[in-house]
Amino acid sequence: MLVLAESDPLSFLRGFLAALSTGTPLLLANPQWQSQEWQQLAAILPQNFMAWGTVPPLDPQGSGERLPQGxxxxxxxxxxxxxxxxxxxxxxxxxxxxxxxxxxxxxxxxxxxxxxxxxxxxxxxxxxxxxxxxxxxxxxxxxxxxxxxxxxxxxxxxxxxxxxxxxxxxxxxxxxxxxxxxxxxxxxxxxxxxxxxxxxxxxxxxxxxxxxxxxxxxxxxxxxxxxxxxxxxxxxxxxxxxxxxxxxxxxxxxxxxxxxxxxxxxxxxxxxxxxxxxxxxxxxxxxxSSRKIISGGENIYPEELEALLLDSGLIQDIYIYGAADPLWGEQVIALYVGDASPEELNTWLKQQCSAYKCPKQWIRVPQIPRTPQGKVSLVTLADGYGQRE
Incomplete structure (x- = not known):
């Protein structure tokens, strides 16, 4: 398999067409990914992969089986x-x-x-x-x-x-x-x-x-x-x-x-x-129907960001959602409980995942309204912060 992570269009095409002409299986990657995304790739990456472009050192954990041609x-x-x-x-x-x-x-x-x-x-x-x-x-x-x-x-x-x-x-x-x-x-x-x-x-x-x-x-x-x-x-x-x-x-x-x-x-x-x-x-x-946010054409999943931030120890609770934005289509907004500043959270998160996923607004709140079952009360959020249902 060839992992192709090339930002220059002509170099990308050279790698892409070379792989197609030889039947080499291709995996396309974003050269701007951060550690979180590269770790996800490593988890499924076959042992016998080749790299083209900006690919960091990876510890492939996938199978050693050769992928089908094409x-x-x-x-x-x-x-x-x-x-x-x-x-x-x-x-x-x-x-x-x-x-x-x-x-x-x-x-x-x-x-x-x-x-x-x-x-x-x-x-x-x-x-x-x-x-x-x-x-x-x-x-x-x-x-x-x-x-x-x-x-x-x-x-x-x-x-x-x-x-x-x-x-x-x-x-x-x-x-x-x-x-x-x-x-x-x-x-x-x-x-x-x-x-x-x-x-x-x-x-x-x-x-x-x-x-x-x-x-x-x-x-x-x-x-x-x-x-x-x-x-x-x-x-x-x-x-x-x-x-x-x-x-x-x-x-x-x-x-x-x-x-x-x-x-x-x-x-x-x-x-x-x-x-x-x-x-x-x-x-x-x-x-x-889901919570998926599309901002600037990129799919963003709040659950991923919430899990990362909760694991960081910087916050006690968090809820991330999308709000209409005239430039991006939707913008990512984070409500959080904790003492960390928005700047500190933003800096930390950008080291874990791509910058486009990071919230455009960080709003510190006394608590995240939740039901007795622990689910976020969307009605309360809609009243207080414009959260879409």
């Missing part, structure tokens, strides 16, 4: 915030690419990619271009687009998360309006943001998808957003979406991952905690 393990958040690696193959990623081609009625897809390539949202634009014979333009950050001339070919698809869309609206890049389309995914996009994008005539295409499905399985087509559509569009031909009686999304797709390494899914039907409704053949996302 496996591509892509990181995502999981239960209680622990990292998981969705098991994809060339076949599942190709299914996602071909499904989008059919949906857009485009044989060739040209892409401009600025999202991290270890994320499915950054990887898939690259594969869509490479595998369809399209042109590919790479950048590391949105700010790179402000420091360079526009691409020669503006018949491009760009993928953004809501936070990046907010930045584009605040400091416009006029040539973005000339792109073929701008896919928006990775978290909730609030109505004010969408209406401002419509005012600036940005060719958005709202989408729905996840790491487990190799990206989008539902998407708008070009022009639908500017015509007034605010759904996530129609289901792509390689996927099927059903709703439970309570509105939770269930997915079947040719692009569905095989499981979370080293385990396989028990069923071909993948349940999610996302709630939605149909209006005709168009899907409208309503929210989530």
């Amino acid at each position: 496996w591509i393990l892509i990181p995502t958040g999981g239960t209680q915030g622990r990292l998981r690696w969705a098991i994809h193959t060339v076949a599942t990623l190709q299914a996602a690419r071909m499904g989008l081609q059919s949906h857009l009625q485009q044989l060739t897809i040209h892409c401009l990619s600025i999202l991290p390539l270890y994320h499915v949202s950054g990887l898939m634009p690259v594969l869509r271009s490479l595998w369809s014979g399209g042109e590919l333009y790479l950048a590391r950050h949105l700010r790179d687009l402000r420091q360079t001339t526009p691409p020669a070919n503006l018949d491009l698809w760009l993928s953004l998360v809501p936070r990046q869309l907010q930045q584009v609206l605040t400091e416009p890049l006029p040539w973005l309006g000339k792109l073929r389309g701008i896919f928006i995914g990775g978290g909730p996009t609030w109505s004010q943001l969408l209406e401002e994008a419509a005012t600036q005539r940005l060719p958005l295409c709202l989408t729905y998808g996840m790491t487990e499905t190799a990206g989008m399985i539902c998407a708008q087509r070009q022009g639908e957003f500017l015509a007034g559509d605010r759904s996530c569009g129609q289901v792509l031909p390689h996927a099927q979406i059903d709703l439970t009686p309570t509105g939770e999304i269930q997915i079947q797709a040719a692009s569905l991952a095989l499981g979370y390494y080293p385990e396989f899914f028990d069923s071909a039907i993948f349940p999610t905690d996302d709630r939605a409704q149909w209006r005709g053949d168009r899907l409208y996302i309503l929210g989530r």
Whole structure:
């Protein structure tokens, strides 16, 4: 297995394509991970791994068995915030690419990619271009687009998360309006943001998808957003979406991952905690059933952070939740009981996990309201601190 943790896009592609050409199993990693995340990787890492990029010394605790050729393990958040690696193959990623081609009625897809390539949202634009014979333009950050001339070919698809869309609206890049389309995914996009994008005539295409499905399985087509559509569009031909009686999304797709390494899914039907409704053949996302927070396109699980902080001895009690934020989509807020200062807690936590997970607000309280069973009283929190239910 090759562990690929490379921040430079071209170096990432060299490692990725080298592994694909030789059938070497791949595990994608974030070079900015901290000790907590690397320890989670070490727990499942096979003994005979190779490293490419910024990988610290690791003590692999996985099996010594060789993984099947062509496996591509892509990181995502999981239960209680622990990292998981969705098991994809060339076949599942190709299914996602071909499904989008059919949906857009485009044989060739040209892409401009600025999202991290270890994320499915950054990887898939690259594969869509490479595998369809399209042109590919790479950048590391949105700010790179402000420091360079526009691409020669503006018949491009760009993928953004809501936070990046907010930045584009605040400091416009006029040539973005000339792109073929701008896919928006990775978290909730609030109505004010969408209406401002419509005012600036940005060719958005709202989408729905996840790491487990190799990206989008539902998407708008070009022009639908500017015509007034605010759904996530129609289901792509390689996927099927059903709703439970309570509105939770269930997915079947040719692009569905095989499981979370080293385990396989028990069923071909993948349940999610996302709630939605149909209006005709168009899907409208309503929210989530779990406590998962999506901030800046990143999945954040409060249970993981709470466990870390409780183990630190710096606090006596804590509750972490997400609140609506005009820049990040949601921001992480921590209510805690203890004598430690917010600065001390923030400094300690950043040494344990990635900075994007850390609360934007730390609020010291006399106590966390709980029921006799020890569960947090969400009604009391909603009244006092704006906690969502």
